[in-house]
Every structure is written in structure tokens, then in C-alpha cells.
Amino acid sequence: MPENIYTIHTSTLFDPQRKNFFKNVSIVIDPQAGVIVDAYQREAQLCKLGATDVDLRGKVVMPGFVDAHTHIFLHSYNERPAAEQMRDESIVERVVRATNHVRTALLAGYTTYRDLGSEAMQSFDVNLRDSINRGLIPGPRLFVATHPLGSTGGFEVRTENFHGGVRAPPASDPGDGPEGVRQAVRRRVAEGADVIKFYADYRRKIMRFPPKQQHPYKLRVQFPPADPNPHVPLFSQEEMNMIVQEAKLAELPVAAHAGGFKAAMMAVKAGVTSLEHGFETTDELFDEMKQRGCIFVPTLAAAEMFNKDGIKGILAQTKRAHELGVRLAAGGDTGVFSHGQGAREMELMVEAGIPLNDVLTACTIGGWESCGGDLCGFKFGWFGKDNRADIIALDSDPREDKTALRRISFVMKDGRVWKNDGIAVDMIQNHHAWDC
Template identity: 55%
Template sequence: RDSGVPREEVFVVDKLANTWHTAAGECLDVTLQALGVDYLDLWLMHWPSPLNHHGNDPKTPRRPDGTIDFEQDWDYVKTWEAMVAVHKAAPHKVRRIGVANFSVEELERICDATGVVPDVNQVEMHPANNQQRLHAYCRAHGIQLVAYSPLGSIGSPLLSNAQLVALAHSKGATVAQLLLSWGVASGWPVIPRSQSPGRLDENLSLVDLTPADYERIEKLRQSMAAPFYRLENVSFKVDPAVGLIVEVVQRASGDCEVGENDVDLRGKFVMPGFVDAHTHIFLHSYDEKDSARQVRDEGFVERIIRATNHCKTALMCGYTTYRDLGSEGMDDADANVRDAINRGLAIGPRLFVATQVLASVNGFKTHTENTIGGTRVPAMSEACDGEDEIRRAVRRRLGVGCDVVKFYADYRKRIMRFPPAQPHPYLSSVQFPPDVPNPDVILYTQHEMDVLVAEAKNADCPVAAHCATNRAVKMAAEAGVSTLEHAFWCDDETLQVVKKHDCMIVPTLAIAERLYGSNFQFMLDKTYRAWKLGIKQACGGDTGTFNHGENIREAELFIESGIPVDETLRCLTYNGWLACGGHRCGRLFGWLGEGTAADIVALDESPFDSFSTLRKPSFVMKDGRVYKKDSK
């Protein structure tokens, strides 16, 4: 008002907050009064996540157990119906309506229910966040995408990306100006956030991008966000000294001259190396011996030798990366195996290891009833409780060289109420056990989880959380973990929390299939629902609880859940890189492009024709070195 700019020349946007889903009309009136305006130019539903309007906090109400208080018996479709009704009844109060943070499936639901297409969908958009499917859908249905966080989220690697820095320098611009210009050129408005007058001025100064400039950023976007695409008539130049693809050459045809040192994979289906995002190199199949007897009875040297064999087997099956989530009674020896592979002393996938996992006292251990006799069993976890102990434990994990901190958000802590004859898989030793003798219980408070994650993030280390129950999943997601392991029993409300906090799920379907019998179908359905919601997932089977070499069963179960082949291949490759930490890994893998690790797997058939072909790769290269050729 003080500027003298007429109201009609100012475009005013506001959002319906999560706690106002059940009172849309009242929300609009409160918003207009608070802003001191007669109408909004655009009104958006902030998230498809209705929270309790009468809860204990106007932004994020919580239940007594600390979890987010969702509105019961309410669906965001009802909210959209209410917004549509308000718009029709009072167009003088709101000119246009739209949504924010909606996936394709969520857009389809509200459009099918009301026949009204939102004018806008505001989402996070930048080269490192692939929203191409969403972009294509919105474009086809006349929905204007608007990009928030167009420079990337907090700590974004984009601003320091060497290719972007070089291009920006050549244009006499900043990387921020380059990214904003790319977004505008892509066809969506960008809304960067800044309180600095200098930055605000800078953000208004866009750069003229030539077609070559735009294509260069597009290739970067593809390399960062599109791990799987059909490649034809392409050659990769590999530098074995650094283990990287240093050049991608597009040929005019399939004909080419093959040199003495060239590898000819024409006629094969070529993919990035596979990533198993949840493994245990020191375990072998529970069908051979349950976990307690492995930990208690097998010697250190035997378990090291087994792990060495497991790693070689995995690599021969096309797995060039393992995320090993717990040393299972072997202290920090997984870090030693990782280092031996990295030094060329052993053959196997590159390992990202957790060393010992963290859990509350007696939360995750191999129990014995003979403690009076002095029986000692190797520690399965580092026990830590309370803020100070948890901070020390995280710092200790970081100090011994973990790549990821893993903790148990819940577990079967009360197992000794009905002592097992075999702890996992559980077999009771007592007469007349209850129907659920070994339930999962929460191991940490919300504050303790928050502290644990914050301490790891302070060192830029990703965090994985073991979660079985809905409550544990919600608490871990709210704490900000990177990945949720298992998340077997997620209902739709819990999946919305996961989506809101942008957590990844590693569903470990391959072990669930062996443990949960008739209940397993629920887990398949949950995995599909998570995919439909746009939640990122990675293939990781809890490999080791079943035999290494059978890893691909996890990807097969993704297919059985209903997830398409191309999306499953993404979960097997690029999403595995994300699960390992993304750019925090210090190496690019999970897709094929200039500057990525030379991890290449070749199949004799296309998985689009026969998915089982993934079980028998005929060629495996890791870091530019050939480990398998002609199936040998």
C-alpha cells in the first residue's frame, strides 16, 4: 500500500494450511482479513495432508505419543471439493484455485472426483529433482507448474556443481541466475526465497540461454535425475585409472570399428550396475542357520571368509554397490571389508557401511538366559539412551568410519517375556504363548530420534532407521531420517507423513516374503501405494538373511507389486545411489553418463521382455574393470 502500486497490479497468493482442511471457507475469510485484502489472485492447498483443525498446535498438532495428529475420516479430495465450492460461490474472493506438492496420482483423484482441474501445482523443481512425469501430466491437462526451491533444497549440491559453475562463469552470471533462467526457459515460473536485497536484485537478472546452454543443463539434469533410459548407438570411453566414464559418444549407426581394447556390447541390453540398498555381508541364509546361532557360534575368521565370498558372489550377479546396514555381531569389521575391497585386496561391490547399529539398552541384541553363568554373546548394537549418550554414540560411529548411521526406531525388546527357542525367525520355547508373543515396541522418544538425526546431519552423514510399526515410521520420518528400512505395516496416513518429509523407503520385500506368509500381500500392496504416491523407494532385500546371489528377488517383487519395469529399474540403480547418500557418497553411480562410475552390466535379453534376465548378467564392469565377460 505504501508503494502506491494499485492492488490489481499485485498478484497475491496464499495457501490453505494443513490444519484448515475441514474449514476451507472459514480459512479463506481469515486469510483475507489477515492480509487486509478483498480477494486472492490464487489460493492453493498447501499439502494433501489434513491435520486436526482442533489440535494442540496451529501448524503441526501432535498426539500424546508425539506423532502428528491427522484429521480422522477426512480426505484431501473433500478439501478440494470445498475449495471448488468456495470459488464458485464467491469468485469475488478468490480468482483462481490450485494445489501444491501433488503427485500425478493425487491430481488424478481430485480431477476425477470433481471434474475441476487446478490452475496451478506448486512443487519443488530443479535439475536434481526429476519431475518430468509430473511436468508432462500438468502440461497435457493445462495445469501450470510453479517451482519452489528452484536452486535446490538446503545444502543443495547444484550451487557447487562444477559443470554449472563453469557455465555460469562463461555467462558472467551466478549459478543461481543460471538455474532460475533454466526454469523459466523450461516453461514454469520460479519462486526463489531470499531476504537479502542484493540477492533479490540478482534473482531478477536472468541469463539468455542459448540452445546449447539449455541442452547442457538438460544433460546434467538427465545425469542427476534420469538414471535409466534406452541408449542406442552409444559408446562409452572409460578411464581405468579413475574408474569413470569420461566421454559418451553418440554414433550415427550401430556400425563402428572395434579396437583391441574395446568391449563390444552391441546387441545386448546395457544398464548401470545394480545397487542393493539393504544387505548384511556377515549373514548367510536363515534357512541354513538362524541369526542367533550365526552370531554366537561362528568364529570371527569364518565370518570374514563368508563375507568375502558373499561380496564376490554379489559382484558376479551384477551388484556393484552394497549398502551394508549393520555388522551383526562383528563390531566394525564391515568397514575393514569395505577398505580391503577399496584397496584391491578383495573382489566385491563398493560398500557403504553402518558398522554397529544404535539401539536403546537391550533394544537389539542376541539374548541368552544364561547370563548368571557368564555366557557372553557378541554385541549386536551399541546401546545408547538419552541425549548425551546418543550424541556420543553417533560421534563414535562417525569416528570409526561409518558411511551411514543406522538406528532401531522399534524392535522386539520384550522378547524375554516369552523366551524364544529361536529368536529370529521367532520360535517360542514356552507353553501357551499369546497370539503376539514378540511385538515391536518403540525404542526411542521423539526427542531422542531428533537428536540422533541432527548429530549425524551435523557431519553430513545419512541416517537409516529400522521401522516396523506405523508409529516408528512416523517418528523417524519426522526426525528427518534419510531412509526407512522395512516399514512393513504402513497405512495410508503413515505414507502421507513419509511423503511430506521426503523420506525414502527400502521395503525389504524379499525377506518379508519368507517371514510373513499370508500377510505378505499387504506389504506388496503398500509398496505399490507408496510408489503411486510418489515416494522414492530403493531395492534392498535384507540380503544375507537369504543367500547373497539371490538379491534380484527384491526387484522381482517390486514388479509383482505392480510397479512398472522402468520404475523398478530406477529403484535398482539410481534410487540405490540416493539411498546410499546421493552426492554425499563422493561418487556418482546408478546411471550411465559422463563423470559417473564405470559400473556397467549387460544382459542378453531386455528385462522389458523377460525380467528374469536380470538373474543372469553376461557382463559386469565395476569402476572400469571387467569382472565378468561372456557369462564367465
């Protein structure tokens, strides 16, 4: 037996593997390795606790949340539009903000973030990930994309002013043609990416009829067409196929951004791991996704913010995906709205009519699958032996209380406690445990 092992005792526990709640489960933790040693159902109510045991009876215990779509370097667009954040904020400010964001996320119960694009911050997401992994700052386990892939001019900050060849920091790694995108994937792998993200489509014709809400610092034009800047594909089918093929060679998952139907179908046919957003879907697309095991990350929380009028339709599509058997992961596009509010994604899935137990599974096992499953090098999102010891406790029961997913009173990641009785555990208190 390893040293210092201890047991967490629970009275109500959600097990995503069995998609159900169970009574009187105890979990044995090895804090040295940061893993779960065992999880078992007790015969009866426990009467005696060991000196180092943790008593979470009276709370609802589950694996730590996984946010499958985040941007650590973004803060809420209600505070400042994305284009201005990328164009105007200093690298230092953005890193300081991200340091706060990841701490906030961890304390809200998010023990893993799949961070899909550094938003004009080069590969600094890799460095922030490593700073967390080295124990310098608290935060979720990060799986990062570095720059997303776009074709030439597909995803970047654009202004009408042009200084010495530079408009704004680059927001993507452009590649064209199968050879070009193959090289772009290889550059991402070399920079330290955990996941390859590409823009299957984007509203890339922004310079034609600059729409006010998408381009905050430009004057709008008079008499724009009804849809001044629609989603149009960035890559050909051949290019998308190559992105997936090359990522597979590197054993990395692929996330595809698709706002429109056309590019979504192309990306799914190319064999991507997950489809992000998918605001225009059909049964045909969902059937194709189900058949190929493609995960749907509908980013409802961001959709609600951008498209108050359209959110009902988007919720209905998500419900339909679930009915047709498409696998779901919960990723809000967090950063577009405030970090720490990620639970909104799960609340909206519930509002869409998806059963709570399936939503909790999407935010745990679904998240692990979207990180590549076994390809990511770890197991988390359920209570298996040798899984990472990522465990949270809610103060109330989500089956009765709609706000329960925001009421996180206990957070453990890798066997270390970061929040207890609703109070954050200081970095210093945890520091003695680091071996670096």
C-alpha cells in the same frame, strides 16, 4: 585426453536418469580414474571397433545394481538362524563367508552394497570395505553402518544363560537419552561408518514369551499370547531427532529400521534418509515421507521369506507408496537370504505392479540416493560424466524375460571388468592394475 581410454558399444541401454531404454549408445571409459568420460548415442550402427573397445551389442546394458540393504556377515536364515550365527560362528568363519558373499554379489551385478549393520561383528565391515577398496578381494563398493544404534537392551543376542556378565557378542551400540545417542553416533563416525543405522523399533520383549521361530535355541512356553513379541519403539522422539541431527553434522545419511507404524512415523518425522522394512504403513505415513524426501526400502525379499502369508499385503503397500510418489530404493535385506540372489527384490517390486523402468531406477539412482547421494563422495547409478564406471550387461531383455535380472554376463566396477561373457575374471588378471 587421459591415456588408455576405450569405448563400450551397446545396442540396448537402460538410462535411469531418463528412465528409459535407448538404442546404439556408446560409453567412453577412463580405466585409470575408473570413471565414465562420455556417453553418446551413435548416428547409426557401428561398423568398426577399436582394438581395446568392448562390444556389448546384443545385450541389455545398464549401470551396476545398488543393493540398498544388505548384511555381508549374514548367510541365509534357511541355513542357520541369525541368533545362532551371531552367537556360535567364529569371527574367522564369518569373515571368510563375507569374503565369498561380496564376490558372489559383484558377479551377480551388484557394484554397490549399502550394508546396514555388522550383526555382532563390531566394525569389521569397515575393514572388509577397506580390503575391497585396497584391491585385496573383489566385491561391491561398500557403504557400511558398523554397529547399528539401539537403546539399552534393544537389539542384542539374548540367551537364558549368563556367563560372567557376557551372554553373546554385542550386536548394537546402545545409547540412551539425547546425550547418550549423540555419543553413540560419534562413536560410529569414529569407527568409520558411512551410514548411521538405528533401530527405531524392534521386537525387544523376546524374553517375556520366547517365540520358537525368533529364538531357535530356547524352549517355547505354553499358551503364549497371540502376538508374543510385537514391534515396540526403542527410542523417544527426542532421541531420534538427536540421532538425525548428529548424523547431519557428520554429513552422513541415516537409515531407520521400523517394523511397526508408530516408530516408522517417529523416524520419518525425525528426518531420516531412508525407512527400512515399514511393514505397517498408511497413506499418512507415505505423505509424510514424500513431503520430506524420505526413501522407502521395503525389503520385500526378506519379507517374502519371513511372512509368506503377508507378502501380498506388503507388496500392495509398496505399490501404494510408489503411487503416492515416495522415492524407492531396492534393498532386499540380503544376507537374510543368500547373497547373489538380490535381484529377487526387483522381481517382487515388478510383481507388486511397479513399472519396470521405475524398479530399475530404484536399484540404481535410488540406491545412490540411499547412500547419501553427493554426501557419499561418489556418483554412480547412471551414465553421467565422471560417474564411477560401474556397468553391467544382461543376456536378455527384462521387458520380455522375467529372469533377465539374474542373467548377468558382464560386470565392470570402477572401469575394471570382473565378469565377461558370463565368466568371472580372476583376481590375478586384475591385480596388475592395482597401484597399492
